[in-house]
Amino acid sequence: MRKPVARRYDTFLNMANDTNQFDVGYVAHLARLHLSDSEKQKISAQLKDTLAYVAKLNELDVSKVEPTAHATPLANVLRRDEVRPSIDRATILKNAPEQARDLFIVPKIVE
Amino acid sequence: MSLHTLTIHQLREKLRRGNVSAREATQSLLDRIQSVDGKLKAYLWLDAEDALAQADAIDRSGIAKNGKLLGGVPVAIKDVINVEGQPCTCASKILKGHTSVYDAFVVQRLREAGAILLGRTNMDEFAMGSSTENSSWGITHNPWDLERIPGGSSGGSAAAVAADEAFAALGSDTGGSIRQPASLCGCVGFKPTYGRVSRYGLVAFASSLDQVGPFTKDVADGALMLRVLAGHDPHDTTSVPQPVPDYTAGLGKGVKGLRIGLPKEYFIDGMDREVEAAVRAAIKKLQDLGAEIVEISLPHTDYAVAVYYLIATAEASANLARFDGVRYGARVTGEDVIDMYGKTRGAGFGPEVKRRIILGTYALSAGYHDAYYVRAQKVRTLIRQDFEKAFERCDVIVTPTSPEVAFRIGEKTDDPLKMYLCDIFTISVNLAGICGVSLPCGFTNDPRLPIGLQVLGKPFGEETVLGVAHAYEQATEWHKARPNL
Numbered sequence: 001m002r003k004p005v006a007r008r009y010d011t012f013l014n015m016a017n018d019t020n021q022f023d024v025g026y027v028a029h030l031a032r033l034h035l036s037d038s039e040k041q042k043i044s045a046q047l048k049d050t051l052a053y054v055a056k057l058n059e060l061d062v063s064k065v066e067p068t069a070h071a072t073p074l075a076n077v078l079r080r081d082e083v084r085p086s087i088d089r090a091t092i093l094k095n096a097p098e099q100a101r102d103l104f105i106v107p108k109i110v111e
Numbered sequence: 112m113s114l115h116t117l118t119i120h121q122l123r124e125k126l127r128r129g130n131v132s133a134r135e136a137t138q139s140l141l142d143r144i145q146s147v148d149g150k151l152k153a154y155l156w157l158d159a160e161d162a163l164a165q166a167d168a169i170d171r172s173g174i175a176k177n178g179k180l181l182g183g184v185p186v187a188i189k190d191v192i193n194v195e196g197q198p199c200t201c202a203s204k205i206l207k208g209h210t211s212v213y214d215a216f217v218v219q220r221l222r223e224a225g226a227i228l229l230g231r232t233n234m235d236e237f238a239m240g241s242s243t244e245n246s247s248w249g250i251t252h253n254p255w256d257l258e259r260i261p262g263g264s265s266g267g268s269a270a271a272v273a274a275d276e277a278f279a280a281l282g283s284d285t286g287g288s289i290r291q292p293a294s295l296c297g298c299v300g301f302k303p304t305y306g307r308v309s310r311y312g313l314v315a316f317a318s319s320l321d322q323v324g325p326f327t328k329d330v331a332d333g334a335l336m337l338r339v340l341a342g343h344d345p346h347d348t349t350s351v352p353q354p355v356p357d358y359t360a361g362l363g364k365g366v367k368g369l370r371i372g373l374p375k376e377y378f379i380d381g382m383d384r385e386v387e388a389a390v391r392a393a394i395k396k397l398q399d400l401g402a403e404i405v406e407i408s409l410p411h412t413d414y415a416v417a418v419y420y421l422i423a424t425a426e427a428s429a430n431l432a433r434f435d436g437v438r439y440g441a442r443v444t445g446e447d448v449i450d451m452y453g454k455t456r457g458a459g460f461g462p463e464v465k466r467r468i469i470l471g472t473y474a475l476s477a478g479y480h481d482a483y484y485v486r487a488q489k490v491r492t493l494i495r496q497d498f499e500k501a502f503e504r505c506d507v508i509v510t511p512t513s514p515e516v517a518f519r520i521g522e523k524t525d526d527p528l529k530m531y532l533c534d535i536f537t538i539s540v541n542l543a544g545i546c547g548v549s550l551p552c553g554f555t556n557d558p559r560l561p562i563g564l565q566v567l568g569k570p571f572g573e574e575t576v577l578g579v580a581h582a583y584e585q586a587t588e589w590h591k592a593r594p595n596l
Contacts, residue, residue, distance in 0.1 A: 024469060031428060031472040032435065032449065033465060034457030043466050046527050050470060053528055054417040057486050060493070067488030068495055070319035070349065071305040071544020073570070077348040091212045097442035104437055107448045 022047055114139035115275045116593070119184055119332040122278060126175040126183045133166035133175045133183030136278075137227055140185055144230075144276050147596045152251050153261075153271040155190050156198050157230030165227045174225040180339050182225030187280035189268050190231045191238055192323065193312040194218050197228065201314050202246035203236045205459025206440045215312020216344045217281060217323050224339045232267030232280055236461045237431065238288055238316045240264050241533040244524055245463045252520075253296060254594040255560050259517040262292030265326070269296040272326040273561075274596060279336055280326040285316050286419050287512075287537025289324045290549035294512035294563025297551045297592065299580070300326050301333045302537075304570045305544035306351035308337075309344030317426035318349075320419075320541040329590050330550060330581040334358035337573060353571060361574040362581045367401035369579065372505030376412035377536055382514040389553030389562040390511045393583060397509065400582055405505045409497040414490050415539040416531055421474045421487035422542070428471030434459065466527060491542050498543045502569050507579050510536050512549040512563035536565060546573050548580050551589035561592075 024044040028035045035043065089102055098105040114122065114136055125131040141159050148154055162185065169175050175183030188194055191201050193211035195218075200206040214222065221228065235245035243251045243266025251266045253259040254274040261270040265282030269292035272280050282289040284302035293300025301324045308323045315321060325336035338359060343352040373394065378387065398404055436442035436455030443458045445451035460468070474483040501508060514535060523530045540547045545567060552564035564583070568576035584590050 022473070027469050027473045027476065029453075030476060031468050032432075032452040032456060033460070033468055034453035035465065036457075039462070039465065042462075043469055046466060047470055047473070049528050050420065050531075054421055054483070054487075057414060057417050057421075057490055060411075060414065060490060062486060062489035062493075065489040065492050067485055068491040068542075069488060071495065071542075071570075072349040072351065073306070074349065074351060079345065087212055092438075095209055095212065095439035097436055097440065106437055107445070107451055109448050 022051065115143040117278070118328045119181070119278050119335055122184060123182070129176055133169040133227065134163060136183055137162050137166040137185050137229070140229065140276060140278070147274055148276060150252060150257055150596065151254055151270050151274055151276070152249055153232055153267040153274065153276055154187070155200070155202065155231045155233050155248055155267065162227055162229050169225055169227065179225035180335060181221065183227070184225070184278050185227040185229040186221055187229050187232050187268060187271050187277040188218070189234050189265050189280065189282045191234060191283055191314045192218060192281055193314070194228050198231060199314070201237045202234045202248055203459065203461065203464070204247045204441065205434045205456070208441070209439050213312065216309035216346060217340050218312060220339050220342070229277060232265070232271055234267055235264035236464050237314070237427070238264040238283055238285055239427070239463050239467055241287070241291060241530050242518075242523065243267065243292070244520065245461060247461055250520060253517045254596060255297065256517065256558050259519055259560070260295070262295035262513075262517065264288040266292045268326045269293050269298060269300065272296070272298045272328060274594060278328070279332060281323060282326055283313055283316070283321055283323050284541065285320045285423060286541050287534040289326065290512050290537050290547060290563070290565060291534060293326055293549040294565075295517040295561065297561030297594075298326055298328060299330055299333045299548065299550045299590070300324065301337060301548045302540065302546060303337060303341060303573060304546040305541075306349050307546065307571065307573065308340045309342070309347040309350045311344055311346035315430040317423040318430060319426060320423060322541070330548070330577060330584045331359065331362060333548065334362055334577045334581070337577075341573075356574050358574060358577055361578055364578050365401065366397055366579055366582045369402045369507065369575075370405050370505040371397055371402045371579070372405050372407035372501055372508040374407050374409040374412065374501065374508060374510060376409050377510040379514070382511065383516060383555070385555040386511050386513070386515060386562050390564055393552040393564045394509060396586060397579070397583055400586060402579075407501040407504055407508065409501060409539065411490065411493045411497050412539060415494055415542060416535055418487045418490045418494065418542060419534070419538045420470065420531055421483050422491065424467040424471030425474045425484050426471070428468045428475060431464070431468055463527070494539055495543045498539070498545055506575055507572070508567040510565045510567070512536060512565040516555050516560040516562060540567055545570055546576055548576055550580050550584060551592070552583070552587070553589060554592070
């Protein structure tokens with residue numbers, strides 16, 4: 001059984017800023033990514049190094065700097081809301097792992 | 112005379128005159144691939160019959176003989192760009208068996224220009240890596256030394272062009288994935304300005320950094336390919352509606368009076384001595400050709416790798432959320448839908464992709480978003496401003512492409528951070544959104560391995576960059592060297 005998300009989130013916040021206790025299991029759950037125990041151990045150790053490395057960004061005073069989200073010179077690119085042809089359903093469904101009656105089939109979501 | 116050794120402009124001349132057919136050009140590559148790709152493994156997929164059928168259609172239509180820029184020229188495509196009817200797996204198990212249902216914008220452009228879509232080249236899974244060792248389908252070998260990596264992530268494209276297995280290839284560059292492998296394999300790799308080439312149909316890694324570009328055997332071919340690829344596409348709202356100059360017509364103007372900036376932060380301790388010597392010699396050559404050398408500073412260079420690995424992984428963790436086993440690719444069943452997602456992704460993604468999804472998810476998660484992601488975006492602003500200030504004093508910037516030459520297979524696989532530092536000279540370019548090229552500028556002595564020179568330009572400064580690269584290339588012989596295979 002997976003731990004309830006709320007409790008895991010508390011644990012997560014309690015280890016705030018302590019990258020030594022990076023809770024890889026909780027982050028993996030957020031990412032919907034199943035990891036084995038050995039993967040968790042390895043990634044945890046490697047990310048500890050990476051996070052220690054990126055901590056060098058704290059050396060800079062960025063209090064008066066605006067963030068850059070992208071480098072394009074454009075803003076608010078708009079187009080008309082028009083109906084246009086797109087790739088047909090049958091073609092797209094060819095790559096589906098499971099399909100029936102023109103639909104993607106997934107496990108039951110709502111009881 | 113073997114056709115596979117020609118450049119595009121040499122081949123086009125023969126095609127135009129009718130001395131050679133598109134079928135013969137294609138067959139020459141198929142023969143070459145047959146004889147050397149067993150050693151290199153640059154290609155993941157190739158359908159000889161289909162390639163020859165495309166060539167025949169072009170021969171019948173007379174396209175090869177008319178003015179079409181790439182009429183009858185086969186081009187290889189990195190496995191991250193969709194070509195309708197061909198597989199597209201991003202070298203990942205999670206997309207095993209996936210067939211593209213549409214053409215990327217750049218592929219439409221290649222088709223319109225008369226190119227033949229030859230095959231799919233190997234890469235690091237989802238373009239995450241600097242050695243192509245992260246491919247789920249096996250390692251690609253450097254044509255200059257089979258025990259070494261070709262660079263990455265577009266290692267298959269670089270190796271294919273360097274080994275005369277393709278006249279040109281497409282790659283993608285998020286932090287150096289075109290320029291670094293071009294440097295390590297000894298060919299020309301061009302990363303256009305962000306927004307110059309549409310990303311429609313390129314499987315997204317980090318959307319604010321990704322850009323498609325060409326691998327070619329010389330700079331003139333790079334200009335030709337860029338002319339075909341560049342332009343506005345309404346399907347990609349970050350593509351810029353700015354006229355595309357005739358990049359080929361701009362070549363040959365020389366570098367007289369141009370100001371070339373040398374950033375002092377790019378000539379660092381720990382750089383391979385032979386790399387530094389070759390790049391210094393190239394700078395001297397440009398000076399001899401009439402360029403003025405200006406010392407500049409990019410003071411936030413040291414922070415670029417850290418900024419990149421937060422922004423790129425954050426964007427990747429969001430982009431890769433779509434691989435969940437619902438609409439395409441592999442699926443592993445689970446007890447419920449959440450369990451299915453987790454198991455599908457756990458089985459489908461390789462170690463580096465998992466590592467980056469975890470880092471990116473962490474950097475975006477509540478409580479850490481401001482400390483990591485937003486801070487990185489702010490330092491990104493400082494890096495952009497560094498370049499803006501530098502370009503007030505110079506027309507282009509020249510640096511080494513990589514601090515080292517091709518390393519041995521397996522040398523860095525256990526140390527992700529060491530691998531990330533391979534991109535130290537290429538990453539800032541993507542953060543700033545500017546353009547750049549890597550071209551050959553020498554070899555190490557023993558073993559003999561290619562060294563790359565990087566020329567960087569202002570946003571939409573492709574013409575100037577190509578002009579400088581072309582002037583250097585025409586004054587040297589490095590681009591004519593070929594590996595013994």
